[in-house]
Amino acid sequence: xxxxxxxxxxxxxxxxxxxxxxxxxxxxxxxxxxxxxxxxxxxxxxxxxxxxxxxxxxxxxxxxxxxxxxxxxxxxxxxxxxxxxxxxxxxxxxxxxxxxxxxxxxxxxxxxxxxxxxxxxxxxxxxxxxxxxxxxxxxxxxxxxxxxxxxxxxxxxxxxxxxxxxxxxxxxxxxxxxxxxxxxxxxxxxxxxxxxxxxxxxxxxxxxxxxxxxxxxxxxxxxxxxxxxxxxxxxxxxxxxxxxxxxxxxxxxxxxxxxxxxxxxxxxxxxxxxxxxxxxxxxxxxxxxxxxxxxxxxxxxxxxxxxxxxxx
Amino acid sequence: xxxxxxxxxxxxxxxxxxxxxxxxxxxxxxxxxxxxxxxxxxxxxxxxxxxxxxxxxxxxxxxxxxxxxxxxxxxxxxxxxxxxxxxxxxxxxxxxxxxxxxxxxxxxxxxxxxxxxxxxxxxxxxxxxxxxxxxxxxxxxxxxxxxxxxxxxxxxxxxxxxxxxxxxxxxxxxxxxxxxxxxxxxxxxxxxxxxxxxxxxxxxxxxxxxxxxxxxxxxxxxxxxxxxxxxxxxxxxxxxxxxxxxxxxxxxxxxxxxxxxxxxxxxxxxxxxxxxxxxxxxxxxxxxxxxxxxxxxxxxxxxxxxxxxxxxxxx
Numbered sequence: 155x156x157x158x159x160x161x162x163x164x165x166x167x168x169x170x171x172x173x174x175x176x177x178x179x180x181x182x183x184x185x186x187x188x189x190x191x192x193x194x195x196x197x198x199x200x201x202x203x204x205x206x207x208x209x210x211x212x213x214x215x216x217x218x219x220x221x222x223x224x225x226x227x228x229x230x231x232x233x234x235x236x237x238x239x240x241x242x243x244x245x246x247x248x249x250x251x252x253x254x255x256x257x258x259x260x261x262x263x264x265x266x267x268x269x270x271x272x273x274x275x276x277x278x279x280x281x282x283x284x285x286x287x288x289x290x291x292x293x294x295x296x297x298x299x300x301x302x303x304x305x306x307x308x309x310x311x312x313x314x315x316x317x318x319x320x321x322x323x324x325x326x327x328x329x330x331x332x333x334x335x336x337x338x339x340x341x342x343x344x345x346x347x348x349x350x351x352x353x354x355x356x357x358x359x360x361x362x363x364x365x366x367x368x369x370x371x372x373x374x375x376x377x378x379x380x381x382x383x384x385x386x387x388x389x390x391x392x393x394x395x396x397x398x399x400x401x402x403x404x405x406x407x408x409x410x411x412x413x414x415x416x417x418x419x420x421x422x423x424x425x426x427x428x429x430x431x432x433x434x435x436x437x438x439x440x441x442x443x444x445x446x447x448x449x450x451x452x453x454x455x456x457x458x459x460x461x462x463x464x465x466x
Numbered sequence: 467x468x469x470x471x472x473x474x475x476x477x478x479x480x481x482x483x484x485x486x487x488x489x490x491x492x493x494x495x496x497x498x499x500x501x502x503x504x505x506x507x508x509x510x511x512x513x514x515x516x517x518x519x520x521x522x523x524x525x526x527x528x529x530x531x532x533x534x535x536x537x538x539x540x541x542x543x544x545x546x547x548x549x550x551x552x553x554x555x556x557x558x559x560x561x562x563x564x565x566x567x568x569x570x571x572x573x574x575x576x577x578x579x580x581x582x583x584x585x586x587x588x589x590x591x592x593x594x595x596x597x598x599x600x601x602x603x604x605x606x607x608x609x610x611x612x613x614x615x616x617x618x619x620x621x622x623x624x625x626x627x628x629x630x631x632x633x634x635x636x637x638x639x640x641x642x643x644x645x646x647x648x649x650x651x652x653x654x655x656x657x658x659x660x661x662x663x664x665x666x667x668x669x670x671x672x673x674x675x676x677x678x679x680x681x682x683x684x685x686x687x688x689x690x691x692x693x694x695x696x697x698x699x700x701x702x703x704x705x706x707x708x709x710x711x712x713x714x715x716x717x718x719x720x721x722x723x724x725x726x727x728x729x730x731x732x733x734x735x736x737x738x739x740x741x742x743x744x745x746x747x748x749x750x751x752x753x754x755x756x757x758x759x760x761x762x763x764x765x766x767x768x769x770x771x772x773x774x775x776x777x778x779x780x781x
Binding site: 160162166167168170171173174175177178181182183184185187188191200201202203204278279281282284285286289290291297300301303304305306307308309310311312313314315316317318319334335337338339341342345370371395398399401402405406415416417419420430433434437440441444445447448449452455456459460463464 | 492493495496497498499500502503504506507509510511512513514515517518521528573577580581583584585586587588589591592593594595596597598599600601602603604605606608609610612613615617618619620623633655658659660663664666667674677678681702705709712715716718719723736737740741744745750753754757758760761764765768
């Protein structure tokens with residue numbers, strides 16, 4: 155390696171490394187605490203001083219996925235031996251499982267609405283981005299700015315008329331309504347990001363395809379789409395994460411059938427007071443997929459969070 | 467410029483034939499591709515916005531659909547701007563905005579500066595630091611209330627451990643003086659990585675050659691930092707501030723889960739206040755006017771800021 159005046163010295167690197175790793179460790183504590191609390195017993199979760207070493211239990215997860223009723227020891231005795239391990243855990247706490255909780259449904263709603271809106275958003279977004287990238291669209295800059303400006307509105311501000319509109323159309327608390335809404339909200343992000351990715355594909359590829367007798371449409375899906383695959387995939391993950399995390403619209407426009415997990419998780423309560431292990435278990439299941447996605451996205455993170463304004 | 471073979475071929479082909487070969491004209495394809503997006507945005511963003519503006523001049527209430535709807539002119543706007551509660555809300559929002567942005571810029575820039583020293587494994591640690599900002603603010607905010615519990619909360623325990631105070635003696639989200647800081651801390655924890663990533667891009671965009679030249683001129687490291695690093699990274703820093711400013715002006719999910727706007731009205735940010743007016747008190751006309759005022763404020767401030775940003779970029 156050649157000597158360079160701009161290369162930091164070994165000492166500097168060590169110093170910087172230690173500080174950054176120190177910060178990373180501190181910032182991870184709340185997240186690790188969520189995961190750990192999910193495996194604690196209720197008593198351990200509210201122990202003072204907070205316990206770091208504890209006997210892990212799946213009680214939080216059992217409480218998360220089931221509804222339970224209190225039962226006297228006699229009733230539990232009369233019901234015979236527990237059939238499953240989760241029955242066993244519930245009975246040790248003097249309760250019997252009365253059925254599945256709503257968490258499963260809410261999680262499934264998040265999956266349906268998340269993937270549904272992401273799919274729709276990618277279809278519309280790729281088409282619009284291709285047109286903005288390759289053709290002379292009248293008022294192009296104005297349209298692009300308009301698309302971006304839709305993100306500046308506080309969600310609550312547009313929620314009032316959307317609430318009224320959805321009520322008239324019968325879309326309140328439906329999957330379709332939420333999918334359309336999240337698609338519209340995410341379109342700004344997907345159009346801006348995808349336009350950036352498509353701009354980077356040399357136009358000569360399509361010209362070559364057109365000479366070979368492809369129509370525009372064929373050139374679009376046989377040449378451009380495969381070239382833009384990485385960009386499309388990372389944009390899709392960004393849209394998915396947004397729809398997955400969204401709370402304001404979800405809490406205002408859904409209450410039952412189409413409610414997603416973010417408004418539901420904070421409402422989880424136990425038989426006596428807040429059941430923090432169950433809340434933490436619900437949060438863990440909900441947050442961990444996003445962390446995995448973040449690792450997959452790491453090369454395009456910056457682009458995604460700045461709407462393509464910063465590309466590295 | 468020479469014509470590509472395709473263009474020469476196209477120039478020789480009659481128009482009608484070219485159309486048959488290439489299918490639809492470019493203009494038609496462009497419109498087919500753009501129209502669905504524009505339509506959906508009009509339906510879900512612009513139409514509601516126009517509706518909001520219209521409602522803001524009425525005394526309409528969603529929960530009383532049978533009442534006569536009257537045009538009240540600018541009365542809603544007058545009442546909002548003369549309402550001391552609204553100004554308190556604005557103050558709470560300003561406190562939140564100023565402190566979150568200051569802390570996030572300072573910590574975020576410092577982290578980016580350190581990461582840019584290219585120590586071993588910096589990529590991996592950057593990804594780890596980014597985790598909080600990718601997560602659901604509502605779910606995370608809800609869990610922070612657990613960390614902030616008086617006696618049993620981890621946050622109180624850690625503070626007590628270092629200061630020797632009694633961990634049950636203070637409540638971050640129950641105390642009128644501490645609650646505004648509780649939301650600042652949680653937001654800073656969550657969004658510092660955002661500023662860090664943008665600053666990192668800024669620092670990496672500075673070519674080494676400039677530092678080499680400065681080194682030849684025997685400029686001290688301190689001087690290099692203030693005359694090269696800061697000015698060159700400034701557009702990126704300003705961009706980060708713009709994004710954080712807009713996002714935190716709209717802030718709802720994290721804070722509503724953390725404090726719900728309380729205690730009293732100490733952490734009632736504008737979005738939370740707006741939600742109360744619109745969906746708890748059901749004063750639809752009034753809250754529509756409120757929404758319009760907020761939107762005009764964000765849009766106005768953002769455009770002024772973008773102008774300033776462009777000036778800095780041109781320098």
